[in-house]
Amino acid sequence: MTSGTTTMTNDTILKVEHLSMKFGGLMAINDLSFEARRGEITALIGPNGAGKTTVFNCITGFYKPTMGMITLRQKSGREYLLERLPDFEITKHAKVARTFQNIRLFSGLTVLENLLVAQHNALMKASGYTVLGLLGLPAYKRAAADAIEKAKYWLEKAELVERADDPAGDLPYGAQRRLEIARAMCTGPELLCLDEPAAGLNPKESLALNALLRSIRDEGTSLLLIEHDMSVVMEISDHVVVLEYGQKISDGTPSEVKNDPKVIAAYLGVEDEELTEAISEVEAVSGSEE
Numbered sequence: 001m002t003s004g005t006t007t008m009t010n011d012t013i014l015k016v017e018h019l020s021m022k023f024g025g026l027m028a029i030n031d032l033s034f035e036a037r038r039g040e041i042t043a044l045i046g047p048n049g050a051g052k053t054t055v056f057n058c059i060t061g062f063y064k065p066t067m068g069m070i071t072l073r074q075k076s077g078r079e080y081l082l083e084r085l086p087d088f089e090i091t092k093h094a095k096v097a098r099t100f101q102n103i104r105l106f107s108g109l110t111v112l113e114n115l116l117v118a119q120h121n122a123l124m125k126a127s128g129y130t131v132l133g134l135l136g137l138p139a140y141k142r143a144a145a146d147a148i149e150k151a152k153y154w155l156e157k158a159e160l161v162e163r164a165d166d167p168a169g170d171l172p173y174g175a176q177r178r179l180e181i182a183r184a185m186c187t188g189p190e191l192l193c194l195d196e197p198a199a200g201l202n203p204k205e206s207l208a209l210n211a212l213l214r215s216i217r218d219e220g221t222s223l224l225l226i227e228h229d230m231s232v233v234m235e236i237s238d239h240v241v242v243l244e245y246g247q248k249i250s251d252g253t254p255s256e257v258k259n260d261p262k263v264i265a266a267y268l269g270v271e272d273e274e275l276t277e278a279i280s281e282v283e284a285v286s287g288s289e290e
């Protein structure tokens, strides 16, 4: 669905405007606006209950927002109003893929099979949705060969080649995380949304994850991630958006956000008066430096 009404440039892949989500009397997201730029890693951070997962669920079609607009602009310039699309169309047409806080693999299938299953839609399309197509069409044979190539590519990128024939459920936790991301990449997304990808990883697994996410970005897929692990956020993000009580309290580079008194206060949980004091202190210091 093309919106044709926004003024997005090609540098922006996602624009969230005046998003609100109400659950009964609870305003989980309150008039939130932010942008994610193409070819960047954007992190969405904030204390527990700030509304991060709710934003993800609105972007990926799991929730229909109470108000607001979410526009995705593809490389081709085509725009989709995500809040108007059912979730399967967000994946299939708008090309937004996601992972969840808890790993959701086909644990009885092998690692390779997980990557092939992700390409089922492309294969069925090439078959013309018929058995004869599956058996004889050259287009299907080509698509099947492409699917295997793509799976091999992501096996290598995710450092999983040696485990390709093992059941996914037998992999260590960090490898399962990378497999989930590789599987999402096999769907060819323009925007990859990751919900706490570093949760539960040991330091070595965390480094492997960072390398994988950077290489995904460097190849041109934009990333939006929710992450609690600040070392991951500070190390790999190009842009950080900070939420508190469903509202944006800061937005900038990792170092800008890290030094923002509002962010420090949100994470330390200080009272409003103390926050005002902290802000005036920072302003006094920056004023005396000018």
Ligand SMILES: Nc1ncnc2c1ncn2[C@@H]1O[C@H](COP(=O)(O)OP(=O)(O)OP(=O)(O)O)[C@@H](O)[C@H]1O
Pocket: 023, 026, 028, 046, 047, 048, 049, 050, 051, 052, 053, 054, 055
């Ligand atoms: N389906 C729902 N029904 C009712 N309330 C909900 C629902 N989903 C989220 N909430 C509430 O909305 C608020 C934001 O929750 P959300 O899970 O988006 O926060 P979060 O920032 O992702 O938190 P965490 O870091 O703990 O995962 C919370 O108060 C939560 O209890």
